[in-house]
Structures are given as structure tokens and as C-alpha cells.
Amino acid sequence: MNAEIIVVGAGIVGSACAHQFARRGLDVLVLDSQRGGATAVGMGHLVAMDDNPAELALSRYSIELWRQWAPSLDPDCAYRNCGTLWLAANREELQAAEHKRETLSAQGIACQMLDASALRQAEPMLRKGLLGALKVSGDSILYAPNAAHWLLAQGGARITRRQDQVSEVDGNRVRLADGRWLTAEAVVLAGGIHASELCPELPIRAKKGHLLITDRYPGRIQHQLVELGYAASAHANTGTSVAFNAQPRPTGQIFLGSSRQFDSLDPQVEGPVLARMLRRALDYLPELGKLNAIRSWTGFRAATPDSLPLLGEHPQQPGLWLAVGHEGLGVTTAPGSAQLLAAHLFKEPAAIDPSPYLPGRFLPVPRPTEHSA
């Protein structure tokens, strides 16, 4: 036995899992290939998403956990409770905002409608003519790579992190690139987009995204700004889509998303896609055209067919536990995911209904072998 728990992947989800097990007194070995995944490149927007009840339950619960941790996070985690404004550009979107307000309020999430003039006052950089916005005050931002480090550091001596490439998993064993096998009570696969290399049966597809950050222009925007058409883009299953999403970094930079593309694993920034994304952003923030961008990059979200993560034991591999498929919401939902996984492993009741995230919805349980008479 090389550890009580082996976690594959030191991104935000793997780190949150390691943190959770260490808090329960287990010795955790975290293996990471240092190739980087969504944690290293994403926006770090902690956002209550409500496209289905399970997504809302997990994001609401997780944001509450982040809020509890916020006072102890290291300053370099750059946690800011800036809130989200969901922007309505037309009557349909205004209705969608009102619907979202009802859905979130029913779950106890603080939010309020801003009319056109209140929105203008809150965010004067936005173009004229927007009809209003839904303000979700409890949403926040953080710098996810440092938050992942913080989570691992909280485990103290219980967590050992090693740079190692895992080449194979088999139940509660993992094989390293040099051929050695390591064994634990349980192996947690939290490798995000790389998890499919170890478990090709996982229903995970890569969704490529472009990001861009400006030079420092403090005070231009105050909230994370997202167009209400974002959910439609976020959940499209084919083609390329873009949606306006802008974040005020604590440095004064403006961090812009978002794009979604399927079936590309090429990390190259694609001019035409970036141009579409920026045209969308300019439509909401016309003054952006006078600011300078300093970096643009891409990343890959690990998307499942129903946009919910896989959290639970692999039905075909006893001892192997899955915490993958968080798509673009992994930084938000890492704390709740880790709690659910720990509850499964310790056979404890979970804080929210764990069934919508069970891997069995995509991975059939093998039938017992039938012997012929």
C-alpha cells in the first residue's frame, strides 16, 4: 500500500478531493503530470448555474463552501466577491432573467433585478440600450491555480504531491510511466480532459475555449458580466459558439471569454474564433476597442453529454473513483464534488442528492458472468 488514497490530477478538483480526504485523517498521494488542464487556463468564476436542478444544487452548495473558506484563502488566490450580472439585451432575455431570478431565489440564492438605469449606474462601460440585468451577489472570482495549491497545503503532512505521469489505472492501482505500480485503498481519477487517456470508456469530449486578457485599466467594470445567451452557447452540442463574458481582475485587467468548439485538440489560438468572441465583447463593451490586449490563449473543458460531472465509483472498476467531467464549472463545483465523493467513500449521507452525478448513468454495471449448464 503506497497511500490510503491516490488522487490522479492536481487541478482544482483533484486538490479539493485530496483536501477533503486529508481532513478526514487519510494519507493522500497526489500524482500530477504537470501537463496542465482547465484549472490552469480558466476564468475562475464561481457562478451559480441553473440549467438543471442538479447543476444548481452542486454549484449552490459549492459556492457556499468557497464562501466559508474565503477568509482563510491565501491573498494570491485573489478571491473577490464581485457578483455576477446576467445581461438582458432584449425582451426574451429579460424574461429569461426574471425566470432565473425565480429559480435562484427558490434555492435561497440572493439575487435581484436591475432595470436599465440601475444597470447603467452599476456598469457605465456597458453599451446603452440594454434592458436590465439579474444581479447574483454571492458569485465570486478566484485565481484557481493558487486556490488548488492552497487546498493541497491545507492537508499538511497528510498530502504528498508528486510530479508523475500515470500511464494506466486498474481499480485501486495506478501504473507510473516508469512501469511501477502503486496501490491504495482507493484511487480517485481527477484528471479532467486527460482522464479519457486512462479510461477511454468515459463519455468525455473536449470543448475548446479561447480567452483573452487586457492590460490594466482599473475600475472600468465592477462585476463579472455575462450575457444571458451564455447558457445557450455553453450547452450547445455541436459547432462553434461564442458568448460575452467579462471579468474584472483584481489587477485592473479585464478578462474576456468565451468560445466553445468541439472536436479540436489543437491548442493554437484561432484568429477567426477569437475575432468572433471579441466582436461579441465589443457589442457589449464598445470602449474595449481602445484598450490593449496583452495575452490570448486556449484551454479544453472536459464535457459530458449532460454537462454534469461523474462523481462516484467506476461501475466496472471497484476501487477506482471518478471525479471528472466538470466542463467549464470545475472551479465552482470542486468543493461540493469532493464532499460528495468523500461521502460515497465513507458511506455517509451527502449534503445534496448524489444520484444525478453517479457515473452509472453512462457506464453500465457489468452483468455477473453467466455460466452455461
Next chain:
Amino acid sequence: MIELILDGLALRVAAGSTVAAALYLGGDGSSRTSVGDQRRAPVCGMGICQECRVSIDGQRRLACQTLCQPGMCVETHA
């Protein structure tokens, strides 16, 4: 030779000089102060690294990609 203003002082440089060259000739070589309060200076010299962002006539530009012009006002503490 052309004359420009660097951090409030007049500086004469050869025609064809970049602003990055002017920073070395007339100042501390730096283009700006970072968010961590460090002075930063041109590195790559080819418009990629973005280290040489500097205020030129009130606009932020890349010093290594900008040629000095008569009367140009360059400010590294903006």
C-alpha cells in the same frame, strides 16, 4: 536627430530609433511599473512579450514596436 519628451525631460535620439532605445538612452531603461510595484523593461524586442508597455501621448503602446517621433511624450510612471 529628433527630440521627444521622456518623463518630462527632453531627449534627442537618432531618427529611426524605437521608443525602447529611447528608454535606454534617456531613462532607467524601464517602460512601466508592474502591479507588484517592480520596474519593467523591454525583453523580446519584437512585440511579443508585452513587457515594454508604455504610455505614449496618453495611449499605451509597445516601446519596441514604436518609432520615436518629434514632440512625442513618453511617460513611464503613468
